[in-house]
Amino acid sequence: MIDINWKPDKNSSVTLYKQIVNYIIREISTGNFVIGTKLPSQRKLSEMLGVNRSTVVEALDELKSRGFVEGKGGGGTRIINNTWSLLSSTSKLNWENYIDGSIHKPNLRTIQMVNKLEYEKDIIRLGTGEPGPELFPQDMMSKILNKYSNKIKSLGYLEAKGLLELRKILSQYLKNYGINVSPASILIVSGALQALQLISLSLLPPGSRILMENPSYLKSIHIFQSLGMNLAGLKMDNEGIIPDEISKNSGKKVNTLLYTIPTFHNPTGIVMTENRRMEILNTCESYRIPIIEDDVYRELWMDELPPMPLKTKDKNGNVLYLGSISKSLAPGFRIGWVVGPEHVIDRLSDIKMQTDYGSSSISQLILAEWISSGFYTEHLEKLRIQLKHRRDKTLEILSENFKDIALWNIPKGGFYIWLKLKCNISMNKLFLEAIKEKILINPGNIYDFSNNQHLRISYSYVSNSDMEVGLKKLSYIIRDLIKQEDSC
């Protein structure tokens, strides 16, 4: 255990948590804190440094995400690495001084590694949330490109809200979900993630509170937190968010907003029931809490159609609805959409113009052709069958290899199985051990930072045979760790 004879300067213009981050990095780089050193508990640190515990948590979060420390559930925090970040401060002009104080937080360390390792050769990606290459409808794409090749007369900047033709087509298409909107209430974005960034830049004052399911995909990105907003996780049962959680967590004095993935939730796969949807809508209306409904998995149902979107029942413009083809066709288009009250869409499109002058016109033109030609619907029918096969096969493999060490849900659509390990092992160790065996997993703690024992398994990306090899190996690694850590 180390002793700390230093306190942050409360009169400095640098925030307290940042001072703590910088102090600890300094101590690592000078060699005072060596790898393996255990940091005092959060409570002790907050005493030693004379700051709130939440400040300590924020500093440790950043140190974790930058790869300097690892927090093993229950067991405190250890210094684990110093090369990655320290390496980058050797340039002659000290860009790091600039980066240090800048606005956007870095990705979580685990996600940075995932983003890199995905492109390693021969790696089996058990957690990747995108349709695998074999599911791409190459024939249809080829037909569309051929048909379209002499139709592109020019490729200028488009209207601020995106290609009008595509918005008209979407306005028609959305009627399938009971959503009736004009093209002027639709904004084309570069994927649903960009919609979230635009919302955080254009609609929310810093200090706003974002309610979300716990766990949530949202926790794994820093869109809102980087701009000074706070996330609050809401408990779920198997029907979705528990409505009481909203009233409990709605900030009285701050702007509050609900982000939800009601259909085939990422990462748990839960589908919010019809009744629950009405309860959530009503609760939010009575608390005047706007809703972002992220509905990118809707098309990927298997056994039965999911309930209609919240947006369908939204009479008062309370819901911003996000859609995308990244999960249902291909992420490489980088096309999604936001649907909402026209003046809110106006505001978002104005900021989008200042961000990137619109999304790829080529992608938009080709997507318009995909939907209007009927190929998109045809593809979805095939995709659902293929995904169902993959899901069933994956469930079979799990039954054969994980019955004694894990529990899991049976998803009715989407990509994800939320695997819960029965024994307590270090998820970070598991992640690193799996990499050694050329297996890439998405550990559950990127969706919920509290110590948890989950993995997000995605059956959308790898082939059935890779899934079998990968999951088998993974089960061995888990069994080894259980033995090593004697944690069962």
Place this chain on the structure above:
Amino acid sequence: MIDINWKPDKNSSVTLYKQIVNYIIREISTGNFVIGTKLPSQRKLSEMLGVNRSTVVEALDELKSRGFVEGKGGGGTRIINNTWSLLSSTSKLNWENYIDGSIHKPNLRTIQMVNKLEYEKDIIRLGTGEPGPELFPQDMMSKILNKYSNKIKSLGYLEAKGLLELRKILSQYLKNYGINVSPASILIVSGALQALQLISLSLLPPGSRILMENPSYLKSIHIFQSLGMNLAGLKMDNEGIIPDEISKNSGKKVNTLLYTIPTFHNPTGIVMTENRRMEILNTCESYRIPIIEDDVYRELWMDELPPMPLKTKDKNGNVLYLGSISKSLAPGFRIGWVVGPEHVIDRLSDIKMQTDYGSSSISQLILAEWISSGFYTEHLEKLRIQLKHRRDKTLEILSENFKDIALWNIPKGGFYIWLKLKCNISMNKLFLEAIKEKILINPGNIYDFSNNQHLRISYSYVSNSDMEVGLKKLSYIIRDLIKQEDSC
């Protein structure tokens, strides 16, 4: 003149300037301030409200950009409109309360109108900074799409820095400009504008100072200002930025960065000379000021090759270099690139992944084919000839119609003629009168808010015949206004 018996609350959590904005909007919406009402001078307002003049200026800037007031150079500020913004606050759930406190500033009112009006039928766009539809190489595009149609095997997410194949091709291509970098030092972005947004989110602490040419394209967007950075304009002569201006304006206590368009500057067309480039580089190095070199017009030289980029001589990783095909091929690809020290590119790509998971894969694949097939180079040769014709024709039209009322430069490349009117007229009035005649102009005051008498004429977009009709009509409108305002 109106009297104001109200003062902002200095203890409120709402910033002073925002309180002033809200107060004035309130007074307009309740009818206390009617259209045409003249506001007191900035000096008087700051006395009446008990705030610094800079706070008043910030409030007036926002009111201008939201279309509530117009500041006619010299003549004070008037209430001009209240519909656009007031209209948008009628929804049941008050999204406006959220928008009001949010981070990103709205576009300038003039630019919002330009963005909308560009898609009106039969409008002549004299200021549009993109290649016109007739300049798009439709034949080549068709060949590429045909050839490529059965080559797309899948369209997944790409590596964080963008398609490796494209980065390899660019790494080769950039050698033409004396820039030697590996693909790992290149980040593919959705146009150079997105690069600026990523830089402002990832590299700069709030409060940083951005030096730039005055006037500058940068002034017309709010990327940096929205995130709490300040712009400072540097004087230019016909060789580019005057080096002394950098030392004069470098903040001693804040992070400072230089943004420059040294080649075919937007909007003045100026080319920074070889000597001046070395002076600017050296000055910035001695003051440890990093440089963003925006070089998107480089390929569009006409009479002779421009000097090599600043980046070519950058030995210490001081320069982030921005390129794009939006001006030289087509903006609809939404593809550009940033070149810089690898650890800075790592940081930018990490934030890009959190912003939109990368740019369109389709655009990147097709662009790679464009460059590697040699079609891009072939197209550039043709484009230069066509642009030269358009420039010469435009200069001819100007000589015939503007000799007595304006002065202008002869650009050696790029898109722009920076037209200076000899007489003092309201640029806002000119903008609106021109719209009545179906002519869309880019008034110079969006690039330099101080009262100026410039227009940015772009010869890239309209046909020669439209240019002739448009400029002729414009000269009549200007002559009329000069008479009306008796300002010569």
